[in-house]
Amino acid sequence: MEKRNRTKYTVLGMLAIAPFTGYEIKKMIQTSTNHFWSESEGQIYPALIQCVQECLATCKEELMKDTRRVKKIYSITAQGKKVLNTWLKKEAQPTLIRNEFLLKLFFGKNATDNDNIHHLRHYQKSLEKEILTYEEIRKKLTTAHKNSPHLKYWLIALDYGFKVAKAELLWCKESLKLFN
Template structure:
């Protein structure tokens, strides 16, 4: 069986939702996956084209007055099978975090204590904004998508983000006290 990259699997998964066009897929990514999985706009259309070429998705064009045809993508049985096969495989590796704050702190002995404090305070403020964003997303899912069977799984991933962000904020407080 052919191997695909993670972007392909992510877009196959997105096509199981009501998102059908490249624009809708990008909006879905920006409002959900982007918090833990980055996919650039430039990756979406080539991936959709490849899905269609390999029989994993079909395209349905709809005419729009005064605009180019709207292309909607739908998973084929083969596309669903490829997604299911990938979902059932064990993880290849644990995620590796690249964190500039930790890298700078690791070499913190070579900067002033004041700069280290500013770095950590700035980081904590950014984490607080992210946490607020997660709470907004959670409220949106609860009010608009509560009946979808996907919603509980979206909330699981959101809970992970909230918990790791809360832990990072707590770590900032502890580290600042130690400095």
């Protein structure tokens, strides 16, 4: 069985955009891919070290003049780009979702409908927030990265989240009607 250390590719993909520190990569993931892909610090920093060991990235320590602190800025190598590209070509693994909220609804007969309604309303609220976030991110991206060749792909991925959340929201509202 083939291993799938996806964190490595996530990190390489980010470094293919521009050189970054581990902290910056973490922030980027949180604000741009979080709705379909997340990583924690406990994975990102080791993955960066691993990339350097495998010559997929280089690390340059830089002294910040203003703060007198050292940042580790990672850059992708030609070898790293090759590895990333090879991975990108391969068929994606099927998505495994674990939606605890839906599981609880599925077992809803064992709860009270008050509980079920409460869960639905809560989910609905989080969806409404999510949709607003997508709209904000879209605005920010289209202005801040107007000429970036990556923008097209980022917007497609963003739109996925947006459209799915909209569909979920509609489903939520219709499901709530069934409890009246």
